[in-house]
Amino acid sequence: xxxxxxxxxxxxxxxxxxxxxxxxxxxxxxxxxxxxxxxxxxxxxxxxxxxxxxxxxxxxxxxxxxxxxxxxxxxxxxxxxxxxxxxxxxxxxxxxxxxxxxxxxxxxxxxxxxxxxxxxxxxxxxxxxxxxxxxxxxxxxxxxxxxxxxxxxxxxxxxxxxxxxxxxxxxxxxxxxxxxxxxxxxxxxxxxxxxxxxxxxxxxxxxxxxxxxxxxxxxxxxxxxxxxxxxxxxxxxxxxxxxxxxxxxxxxxxxxxxxxxxxxxxxxxxxxxxxxxxx
Amino acid sequence: xxxxxxxxxxxxxxxxxxxxxxxxxxxxxxxxxxxxxxxxxxxxxxxxxxxxxxxxxxxxxxxxxxxxxxxxxxxxxxxxxxxxxxxxxxxxxxxxxxxxxxxxxxxxxxxxxxxxxxxxxxxxxxxxxxxxxxxxxxxxxxxxxxxxxxxxxxxxxxxxxxxxxxxxxxxxxxxxxxxxxxxxxxxxxxxxxxxxxxxxxxxxxxxxxxxxxxxxxxxxxxxxxxxxxxxxxxxxxxxxxxxxxxxxxxxxxxxxxxxxxxxxxxxxxxxxxxxxxxxxxxxxxxxxxxxxxxxxxxxxxxxxxxxxxxxxxxxxxxxxxxxxxxxxxxxxxxxxxxxxxxxxxx
Ligand SMILES: Nc1ncnc2c1ncn2[C@@H]1O[C@H](COP(=O)(O)OP(=O)(O)OP(=O)(O)O)[C@@H](O)[C@H]1O
Ligand SMILES: [Mg+2]
Numbered sequence: 135x136x137x138x139x140x141x142x143x144x145x146x147x148x149x150x151x152x153x154x155x156x157x158x159x160x161x162x163x164x165x166x167x168x169x170x171x172x173x174x175x176x177x178x179x180x181x182x183x184x185x186x187x188x189x190x191x192x193x194x195x196x197x198x199x200x201x202x203x204x205x206x207x208x209x210x211x212x213x214x215x216x217x218x219x220x221x222x223x224x225x226x227x228x229x230x231x232x233x234x235x236x237x238x239x240x241x242x243x244x245x246x247x248x249x250x251x252x253x254x255x256x257x258x259x260x261x262x263x264x265x266x267x268x269x270x271x272x273x274x275x276x277x278x279x280x281x282x283x284x285x286x287x288x289x290x291x292x293x294x295x296x297x298x299x300x301x302x303x304x305x306x307x308x309x310x311x312x313x314x315x316x317x318x319x320x321x322x323x324x325x326x327x328x329x330x331x332x333x334x335x336x337x338x339x340x341x342x343x344x345x346x347x348x349x350x351x352x353x354x355x356x357x358x359x360x361x362x363x364x365x366x367x368x369x370x371x372x373x374x375x376x377x378x379x380x381x382x383x384x385x386x387x388x389x390x391x392x393x394x395x396x397x398x399x400x401x402x403x404x405x406x407x408x409x410x411x412x413x
Numbered sequence: 414x415x416x417x418x419x420x421x422x423x424x425x426x427x428x429x430x431x432x433x434x435x436x437x438x439x440x441x442x443x444x445x446x447x448x449x450x451x452x453x454x455x456x457x458x459x460x461x462x463x464x465x466x467x468x469x470x471x472x473x474x475x476x477x478x479x480x481x482x483x484x485x486x487x488x489x490x491x492x493x494x495x496x497x498x499x500x501x502x503x504x505x506x507x508x509x510x511x512x513x514x515x516x517x518x519x520x521x522x523x524x525x526x527x528x529x530x531x532x533x534x535x536x537x538x539x540x541x542x543x544x545x546x547x548x549x550x551x552x553x554x555x556x557x558x559x560x561x562x563x564x565x566x567x568x569x570x571x572x573x574x575x576x577x578x579x580x581x582x583x584x585x586x587x588x589x590x591x592x593x594x595x596x597x598x599x600x601x602x603x604x605x606x607x608x609x610x611x612x613x614x615x616x617x618x619x620x621x622x623x624x625x626x627x628x629x630x631x632x633x634x635x636x637x638x639x640x641x642x643x644x645x646x647x648x649x650x651x652x653x654x655x656x657x658x659x660x661x662x663x664x665x666x667x668x669x670x671x672x673x674x675x676x677x678x679x680x681x682x683x684x685x686x687x688x689x690x691x692x693x694x695x696x697x698x699x700x701x702x703x704x705x706x707x708x709x710x711x712x713x714x715x716x717x718x719x720x721x722x723x724x725x726x727x728x729x730x731x732x733x734x735x736x737x738x739x740x741x742x743x744x745x746x747x748x749x750x751x752x753x754x755x756x757x758x759x
Contacts (some may be wrong), residue, residue: 310498313465314556316485317492318563319515332502 170390176380177387184380203384206377212369213388215281216350219365222285223292223349224342230289231296231345232338238297239304250301253294261291265358272359279360287355292345299341303334340400347393415476415489415566415599416441417462422471424457424623431457433623435471439599439616444590445628447603448610449620450646455603456495458620459569462601463492475567488567491560495571495603497552499544505531505555506540512563530558533592534585549576554585561592568593571603586612607647611635619643639757641682641750650687650712650723655697657683657749668697668718672742675749675758682750685742687712688725693741699724701736713738 176184178193181202203209237243238250268287269278277283307330315325356368364372370385377385417439424432431454439445447455460466462473464485473481480488491512500508507514509527518526531537534554544552553576560568573589574582590613593600604610610617611631618628619642627639638644644652657665657672658680665674667683674681688710699715699722706712711726715738724740732738749758 308496308498310494310496311500313463313485314492314494314498314500314559315511316465317463317490318512318559319486321484321486324515329500329502 170394173383173387173390176383179380181378181380184383185378199380199384202378203381203388206381208364208369209366209385212364212366215360215363216366218281219285219288219356220346220349222282223288224346226285226289227292227296227345228300228338228342231293231341232300234293234297235300235302236304238301240309253297256290256294261354265355268355269358279363281363284356284359284363284365285349287359288349288352289345291352291355292348295348296341296345299337299344300334303337303341304330307333340402343396343400347396351389351393414441415597416474417567417599417601418472418474419458419462420472420474422458422461422468422473424454424461424466425469431623432461432468435625437618437625437628439601441476442597442599444593444600444602444613444615446610446614446617447601447620448605448607448617448647450605453620454623455605455620456571459492459571459601459603462488462567463490463569464488465492489565490567490569491563491565493556493560493568493570493573495575497544497549497556499547499552499555499559501544503543504540505536505542505544505547508544508555509540509558509562511559526562526564527558530562533561533588534558550578550581553577557585557589564596565598567599567601569601572605573602574609575604575606582609589613607649619646621646636746637757638748641684641752641755641757644684644748644750648686650725652684652686652748653720653722654750655683655717655720655722656752657681668720670697672747673744674747677749677751677758680752681758682752684748684750686746687723689743689746690724690726690740691743692726692730693739696739696741697722699738699740701732701734701738704732704734 172189175190175193177199178195178197179190180194180196180198182198183190183194183196184199234253238246272278272283277286311329311333312322312325315329316322320328351367352365353367353371356365357371360368366385366389370377370382370389374382417437419435419437419439422432422435423430435458437445447458449455457466461468461481464480464483468481471481472479475488475490485492499505500511503511506527509530510523513523513526527540528537531540534557536551536554536558539547539551539555544555547555553573557570557573560570574585577585586609602610602613614631616628617631617634618625619634620626621640621642627634627643629637629639634643635647638647638652641654645654655667657667657674659678660666660671663673663676665672665681665683672683674683697717699717701713701715703714704711705714706728709728711728711730711732713724713726713732715722715724724738726732750756751758
C-alpha cells in the first residue's frame, strides 16, 4: 500500500490525465472518421461487394456504385438542382447579409442590440412549424416547386450566419483604416473597395461557402416545397426505402464530401463568428 | 494659402461635452501644436478638422472656404493617426503611394515621391514589407510618410512620434520640423509631450477639459501662463504656488515675506518657476525634503509653510534633506494668479 503510493509519484495524476485526454481524442476522431471511412469504402466498391457479407475493410476502387448512382433516373437532375439552389442561396445571403453585417459593425442606430437578437431569433422557429404556411404561400405565388423558391427559404436560413460572420469580420477591421483612406482621397465607396473589401475577401468567401453548405445539406424545406425539382437531399430521402444500398452509400458520399471539405476550408472564420479568438 | 479658422466649435458625445466653444485661428504655414493631458479633446478637435467627426456646433474654414460640410477627401488635408492605420494588405511602398494613386498620379512620379518621403522617414529599406512585418515605431513612420507624400495644404498629426525611442524621436522631430518648414504646409500637431511641443511649435494651444486655455508662442506660454492650469502643466517641474495676502497698495505677504506685486485687494496666488530661484541671505524660508541630483541641475523639493515648493539649483551646491534654505525669487519672473478666476493677474 505504502509502496504503491511511493510508486505513483507526484506526476502520476498527470499521466492518468494524459491517458484520458488521448483516449478522448481517439474516441472523438473515431466517432467522426469511422462512418466516413465506411462511406468511402462502400462508395468505391462494386454494388455486389456493398451488398455482400462480411464487409470489406479496404475499398475495391470500383466505380460501379458511382456509375449506377449517376445513371439512376432523376439523380443528375437532382444534383444539378442542389448545386443551383445552393449557388443562388450563396449569392443572395451574401448580398443581403454582408451589408447588414457592415451596418451592424459601423453604424450606431437605435435598436441595434434588438436587431442582433432578432437575427438570431430567426433560428428559433423550427422549420416544420413554418413549412405548411410557407407551402401555401408558395403555391399561391407560384414559387412552389421552383429552384428559386427553395433558394429563398434557404437564404433565410443562411442569412443569420452570413450577418454574424460578416459582422465579426467588419468589426475586426479598425475603422481608422477606412478613415485613413477617406483622408487620402477616397469616398466611402472607394475606401470600401480599396481597403475593406480586400481585407474581408477571404472571410466573405468563407461565409459564402458556409451558406452554400447550409443549403446543400438542407432536406426538410426541400422535401416539402418541391415535387418535380427535387434537390439531391430531398431526392435521396424520397427514394430511401426503394433504392438499393449502394445507391444510398454513393448518394451519402456525394452529399457529405463537399460539405466536409468546405467546412474544413473555412473553419477559421466559423470560429470568428462565435467570437473565439483565433491566432 | 491655407489659413485654418475654427469658429465656436463644440462637440457633445451624448451628454458628455468633449469640446466647449473653441475659437482658434491658425495662420498659413504655421506649425500649431495642441498640447494637453490625456482625454482633454485634442484628437476630437483634430478629427473635426479632418471631417471624421461632425461638430455639434460651429464652423471650420480652411483657406477662406467653409469646409465643415465636406467629406474628408475634399478638405485638402492629410492626417497621421494616433494608432497609425497602416493598410495591412499593402506594402509600405503602396501605403505611402496610396493617396497619390488615388489622385491618378503617373507611376514614375509616385515612385519618386514615395522614395523621397521614405528616405526622409528612414524607412527606405522597408518599402517592400507589409505592416505586419514592421515594429510599432516603423509603422508610425510609414503613417507619417504617407501623409507627407501627399504634399497637402494642411497636415494633421495625432501624436505621430509617440512610439519611437527617445533618440529616434529627437531625430525625427528635427527632421519633421525641417521638412515642414521647407514646404508650404500648415501643420496641426497633437502631443502631450511638452518638450516636443516647445521644440516644434510656432504656437502652442494648451487644452484643458475641452477648452483652449492659451494659444501663444512657446516662450510666452512658458513665461506668461494665462491661467493657473497652464502654469501647473507646463514646465518640468511646473511652477510653484504660494498663497499671498495683500498688505497695502502693491505690497504682498507671501509666506511671511514682503513682496511687490499687482495692486489688487484680494487674496492671490504667488507663482514662480523652480529655476527662477536663487539661494540668498533673505527671502522665502524653505526646509529641504528630497534632494535629486539630475546631472546638470540639482532638484530640491522643499516645504514652505507646509506648501510643496521645488527649486532647481546649480549642481555644484551641496544640500542635505532637513537643511533650511532661503530663496530669493527673480523679481521679473514672479507671476500672480487669481484663485477664483484661475486667470493671471498683471
Ligand atoms: N466616440 C466617442 N464617444 C463618447 N465619448 C468620446 C468619443 N470620442 C471621444 N470621447 C471622449 O471625449 C474626450 C476627448 O477625447 P479625445 O480622444 O479627443 O482625447 P485626447 O485629448 O486625444 O486624449 P489622448 O491624449 O489620450 O489621445 C474623452 O473624454 C473621451 O472619452
Ligand atoms: Mg488622442
